[in-house]
Amino acid sequence: xxxxxxxxxxxxxxxxxxxxxxxxxxxxxxxxxxxxxxxxxxxxxxxxxxxxxxxxxxxxxxxxxxxxxxxxxxxxxxxxxxxxxxxxxxxxxxxxxxxxxxxxxxxxxxxxxxxxxxxxxxxxxxxxxxxxxxxxxxxxxxxxxxxxxxxxxxxxxxxxxxxxxxxxxxxxxxxxxxxxxxxxxxxxxxxxxxxxxxxxxxxxxxxxxxxxxxxxxxxxxxxxxxxxxxxxxxxxxxxxxxxxxxxxxxxxxxxxxxxxxxxxxxxxxxxxxxxxxxxxxxxxxxxxxxxxxxxxxxxxxxxxxxxxxxxxxxxxxxxxxxxxxxxxxxxxxxxxxxxxxxxxxxxxxxxxxxxxxxxxxxxxxxxxxxxxxxxxxxxxxxxxxxxxxxxxxxxxxxxxxxxxxxxxxxxxxxxxxxxxxxxxxxxxxxxxxxxxxxxxxxxxxxxxxxxxxxxxxxxxxxxxxxxxxxxxxx
Numbered sequence: 001x002x003x004x005x006x007x008x009x010x011x012x013x014x015x016x017x018x019x020x021x022x023x024x025x026x027x028x029x030x031x032x033x034x035x036x037x038x039x040x041x042x043x044x045x046x047x048x049x050x051x052x053x054x055x056x057x058x059x060x061x062x063x064x065x066x067x068x069x070x071x072x073x074x075x076x077x078x079x080x081x082x083x084x085x086x087x088x089x090x091x092x093x094x095x096x097x098x099x100x101x102x103x104x105x106x107x108x109x110x111x112x113x114x115x116x117x118x119x120x121x122x123x124x125x126x127x128x129x130x131x132x133x134x135x136x137x138x139x140x141x142x143x144x145x146x147x148x149x150x151x152x153x154x155x156x157x158x159x160x161x162x163x164x165x166x167x168x169x170x171x172x173x174x175x176x177x178x179x180x181x182x183x184x185x186x187x188x189x190x191x192x193x194x195x196x197x198x199x200x201x202x203x204x205x206x207x208x209x210x211x212x213x214x215x216x217x218x219x220x221x222x223x224x225x226x227x228x229x230x231x232x233x234x235x236x237x238x239x240x241x242x243x244x245x246x247x248x249x250x251x252x253x254x255x256x257x258x259x260x261x262x263x264x265x266x267x268x269x270x271x272x273x274x275x276x277x278x279x280x281x282x283x284x285x286x287x288x289x290x291x292x293x294x295x296x297x298x299x300x301x302x303x304x305x306x307x308x309x310x311x312x313x314x315x316x317x318x319x320x321x322x323x324x325x326x327x328x329x330x331x332x333x334x335x336x337x338x339x340x341x342x343x344x345x346x347x348x349x350x351x352x353x354x355x356x357x358x359x360x361x362x363x364x365x366x367x368x369x370x371x372x373x374x375x376x377x378x379x380x381x382x383x384x385x386x387x388x389x390x391x392x393x394x395x396x397x398x399x400x401x402x403x404x405x406x407x408x409x410x411x412x413x414x415x416x417x418x419x420x421x422x423x424x425x426x427x428x429x430x431x432x433x434x435x436x437x438x439x440x441x442x443x444x445x446x447x448x449x450x451x452x453x454x455x456x457x458x459x460x461x462x463x464x465x466x467x468x469x470x471x472x473x474x
Contacts, residue, residue, distance in 0.1 A: 015144070017255060020151040025252045027155040031171060032245050033313050034162045041241025043168050045106070046113035048228035048240075053098045054121040055221050057090045058083075059207055060214030062132040068209070069136035080133050081196035082203055087129060091122040103233060109168065110237070116172040123179040130186050133194075142189075146182060153178045216354045222361035223387070224251070227380045230368045235376060243377040245317045246309070246324035247384075253297065253331050257290050257338035280404050287339040288411040288455060294335025295415055296445050299423040300438055301328035307434040326381035333388035340395035343403055352398060360391045418448035 032040045065079040095118050102114060127150075131143035157174035190196070227247075231240045301308070305324040309317055344353040364387040371379025399406055422445035429437035449456045 017144075020148050021252055021255055023151050023155045025249070027158050028248055028252070029312050030159060030162055032241070032248075033316060035168055035241075036316050037241040037245070037319070038238045039109075039168050039241075040245065041237030041239065042107070042110050043113065043171065044228065044240050044244040045232040045237050046110050046117050046172070048225065048232045049102070049106075049110075049114055050098065050117040050121045051221075051225060052229045053094050053118075054091070054125055055218060057087050057094055057122070057125045058129070058210075058214060058217070059086075059090075060210030060212065060217065061086060061206055062129045062210075063213035063217075064206060064210035065129070066132050066136045069133075073137070076133065076136060077194055078197040078199055078202065079206065080129070080194065081198045082200070082206060083129050084126060084196070085198055085200070086203055086207075087126055091125060095119075095122060112169050113172045116169070116176050120172070120176040120179045123176075123183050127179070127182060127186060130190065146186065150178055150182050153181065212351070212354065216357070219354060219357040219361045223357055223364060223391075224254075226361065226365060227368055227384060230365070230372060231377065231380055234372045239377050242317060242319045243323055243380060245313060246320040247327050247330075247381075249312075249324070250301070250327050250330050254334055256293060257335050280406060283339055283343050284407055284411060285455065286342075287336070287406070287408050288415070290335040290339055291332075291412055292415045292418075292449060292456070294332040295412075296419040296422055296442070297335075298328045298330075298332035299419045300426055300441065301331065303423050303426045304430060304434050304438060307430055307437070311434050323377055323381050326378070327384060330384055330388050333385070333392050337388070337392045337395050340392070340399050340406075340408075343399045343406070344395070347403055349398075349403070356391060356394050356398075359394075360387050363387055363390055414449060414453045417452070418445045421445065421448055 031043070035043060061079075061083040065076070065083055069076045069079055098114065098118055102111060106114070127146070131147065134140060134143040154175050157178060158171050161170045161174055228240070228244065231243060302325050305321050305328065309321050309324055313320070341353050341356075343349075364383055367383035367386060368380055371383050375382070396408070422441040425444050426437050426441035429440060432440075
C-alpha cells in the first residue's frame, strides 16, 4: 500500500474520531443537562438494553471479512454479501427477541425508545459491516467520512430537539432518522462499486472463522458496558442516569490511547518481528506517554469533579460527583494497560489478550451481581475499578514474565511528581472556573515534566519546531 494512502487513512480516521468524540461529548452533556437525572436515566436504560442485544448480530463475520479480503480481494463480493444477509436475518430475530424479553418494569417511555433504538441499532450494525468493507479496500477515509457525517447529523438533530424543547422520544427518533439517511447513502455507494454475491452454504465456514473475533467483541462490550445494562435491571432509572452522567464522560476519553496506538501499530508489528529490543523500547516509550496522559487526566478529574460536573450539567447531577471521583481513575488504569495489551497483540499473543478480557468481563459481572443490590451505583463504580486493576496486573505480569522484562516503573516517578503538583494546584484553584483551574494546573504539569524528563524535552522541542515552522510558512 502506498505511503500516501496510509497517511490519508490515518489522518482521516484520527481527525474524524477526535471530532466525532467532541460532538458526542457536547451532545451527551446537552441531553443529560436538558433531561435531568430521571429522564436521562430512562434514555440510558433504553440504550443499554438495545446495545446488549445488537451485540450478537455479527458473530465476528465482519472482522473475518477484513482478514480474508485483505489477503484476496476477489472474495469480497461473496463475504460482504453473506455477512449482510446473515446480519439482516439475525437482526430481525434479535429485534423480535428484544421486544419479547423486555422487562415489565420498563415504563411506556422506555419501551418506546427501545423500539426506536432497536431499529436504529440494527441499521447501524449493518453500517459497521460496510465500514469494515471500506477498511479492507484501504478506503478507511470513506468510513471516517460516513461516521463523522452520521455523528454530526445526530448531534445537529438532537440539539434541535433540545432547543425546541422536544421530549426524549424525539431525541431517539433523531438518531433513527440519521441511520435511515446513512443507510440510503451507503446503499447507493455499494450499488455503484460492488456486485454482491450470496452463497448461504459458505456461512458455516465463515462463522467458524469469525468466532474468535465475535468473542473478542462480546468480551470487550461486557468489559466496558455491562454495568449499565445490569444497573438498568436492578435499579430505578434515576440512579442509572446519575451513574451514566459520570461514567459517560470517562468513556468518551477512552479513545485517546486507542488513537495513539492505532497510528503506531504497523511500526510495532514490524519491530516485534525484526528487533525484540527495539520493540521493547518502543513499548516503554508509549507506556510513558500514555501514563503522562492518563495519570494527570485522572488527577484533574478527581480533584475538579465537583466544579466540573456542576458547570457541565448546570448543577442538575450533584449525586454524580462522588461517582466521578471513583471512576476518574479508570482513565489512568486504561492508559497504563493499553500499551501492555498491545505487547500481546503485536507479538502474536492476541488470544491471550482475548482471554484476559474475557476473564475481566466475567469478573465484572460477578462483582456487579454482588455489589449493585447492596451498594447501588457506588458498588458498580468500585467493581469497574477492581476490574481495570485486574486487567492491568495480568497484562503486566504476562508481559514481564512471558514476553520480556519491560522497564515500566522507572517511567513513572517524574509523571507522578508532576501530576501531584498539578493536583495540589488544581485543588487550591478549584473555586475558579474549572477550565481556568485545569489550564493553570496543566501548564505547571508540563513545565515540571519537560524540565525533568529528557523524552518529554524531545517531544516538546519537536512540537515547538513544528509550530515555528508552520508560523513561518504562513
